[in-house]
Amino acid sequence: MTPPTPPENTSSKTLNLKLEFGGGMELLFSNKRSHRVSIPAHVPAPPPPTASASPATDRPDTPRPSDVNYLIHWMKENILTERVELFMEGDTVRPGILVMINDVDWELEGEGEYVLKDGDEVVFISTLHGG
Amino acid sequence: MTPPTPPENTSSKTLNLKLEFGGGMELLFSNKRSHRVSIPAHVPAPPPPTASASPATDRPDTPRPSDVNYLIHWMKENILTERVELFMEGDTVRPGILVMINDVDWELEGEGEYVLKDGDEVVFISTLHGG
């Protein structure tokens, strides 16, 4: 008997992305310049609020599509292998790292709020100063 | 009164392509390295047979999707501005011209029989011998 097809559940879908690293960034990610990753298409639900947190949070229940901010968080948790302080500062990438979405500076694409699409290529380049 | 939507007719659709020229090929095409063109998605019906042609031709009536062979013919008729003998030899491009479909040598893609898709990029490069 064929098992029934599971019901369509958008939050369980994944996005396939190509990540490229250069200028030394690759050293933080298994020393590989090119990674193919699958990340959740929607940001997973946050952990349940602790007792001390206000229950009147305005966090929406509807799943939010994955954006570059979430990707950076996901990379830190899943594929970063070295010193997080060379990748992130606060909630974003540290100064001196350029983020390019499909060969365009992420500043032209909404920075961290850019909503990722299946097949997107995101490049993380550390600027060089040598000569 | 709004005119009725015309019936769907696949042979009237067009494909949008990006054509790039290099190595001197651009001189044959208005001296422009980059062209955006729209070509018919299906090869137009051949002209009606002349009296001398055999009526028992096996030419199919169903429209054939546009391939690179048709594109080369279309380019010759529509955008070639200089000496056809530097672009074509017989029914195909002349020796010394490389054709690349989405950055891949067309020999890996079926050469002239590659069926074009909307958004494809086709590059025509004349090989250089200088140094």
Added chain:
Amino acid sequence: MALHEYRRYGRQMVLDGIGLSGQLKLKKSSVLVVGAGGLGCPAIQYLAAAGVGTLGIVDHDVVELSNLQRQILHSDTTIGLPKAESAKAASERLQPMIKVVSHACSLNAANARAILSKYDIILDCTDNLPTRYLLSDTAVLVGKPLVSGAALKFDGQLCVYNLGNTGPCYRCIFPKPPKRDGEGTCEEVGVLGVVTGVIGTLQAMEAIKIITGLRDEQPSLLIFSALSSPSFRTMKLRSRRPDCPGCGGDPSTRDRFVNEQDYVSFCGGEAPNLEETGKV
């Protein structure tokens, strides 16, 4: 132009887009190359060969044996000489018809404006971040395009800053310097000579395109890696940032900014000795 100049430059004067008028523009132009190291040497070489009329060379270092693997204007016989002098002698040997000015000093907030203002185009071929910010701020101040190259290990980068009316400056793209812990210099962590060769030659190309009017003003960053395939990628960059402390706002305050800025401390202080800290 004299007959021998037609003979010397004929192979580029015959090109559509150069011609006699382009060659005369090159002859009348002046380019300042800051740094006569791995990037500066090939840049100087091709600018001189192409007939750029006046070349300035800034470098305060002297030639060392460890430079010769990539700094192809210097040689064993010029070890110990100032790089600016060694590069000047080599470029005059290659091209006796142009004027070459050596500035064997280090560029700082006190002298940058006076030096940069004498040239039409500035090439950043330096090896450190404070000088990159200083060059960008000063290029904005004097209104000159800045062709910036960088190289380390197997990687290189190329960008033209402050081009035209909307081109970003270095601070538009990098408002904050990174903390001093991620990267060393070529002398510390190494560089492949051909990487500086490719980027420095492309810096000369960008300068020649700007001088002859062949360069569009679309801001982009070229990224090169000798180990990747494809080796080159071109990234589209933002245009000028209206609130940029380097190029935005009131032009009258910019001079003060360059004079007061302490570039070294802005970039995290003196470079640590990576060998002592055990990172090399």
Added chain:
Amino acid sequence: MALHEYRRYGRQMVLDGIGLSGQLKLKKSSVLVVGAGGLGCPAIQYLAAAGVGTLGIVDHDVVELSNLQRQILHSDTTIGLPKAESAKAASERLQPMIKVVSHACSLNAANARAILSKYDIILDCTDNLPTRYLLSDTAVLVGKPLVSGAALKFDGQLCVYNLGNTGPCYRCIFPKPPKRDGEGTCEEVGVLGVVTGVIGTLQAMEAIKIITGLRDEQPSLLIFSALSSPSFRTMKLRSRRPDCPGCGGDPSTRDRFVNEQDYVSFCGGEAPNLEETGKV
């Protein structure tokens, strides 16, 4: 290796992927550069600086004033000398520690095999199509990789042929030469010096990567245009063609093929004088 060699090559020996073993591979290797013109000069320069132990230079031309705009190893003082000698002298000045052999002759079907067989890697820095076919056929015959560069006007191309067991040869990609009417040489229709500089430097890079084991075997063609944006594109090429007359079929017949082939007539006869035919 001697201490002064550690000092000279330290900046590349510190790189992951080079190290002492990579430097020793470079020192033991030999590279033949065919053509000491616009492509050959920067290639020779960076191969010498990187410490390739033996460099061969083939060129039958003498230095002319019109070369100096791009052929940066030659100078006013070497006008009239054979280019192979002028380039040898310049590379020995840059790098006294390596062996440089000049072959001041033209390469033909009679001498190609004997010359190419002495070297590990061949660089095609020539300026004409018959020699490109001859070099490809002979490189197949002696089983050596061929790093091929080409440049004209504002455009350049780079490809590695006959690499590993599946890499295509020049005939796999270009089975038939074009008729002689589409293109001139750099001397006829011109070339921008930086274009030959970029491609020649990248030829040195490919050779260094092959020697040190850093080059993958994926066949690709790099296309460069100083006027396009992006300036560089990488195209994926086919692998070896089983029925290729250059590299397919029975190896025992290949020697005969090279000897009998009349390369000039295969490529459409002697180059016409474009000035006389009114095309320039």
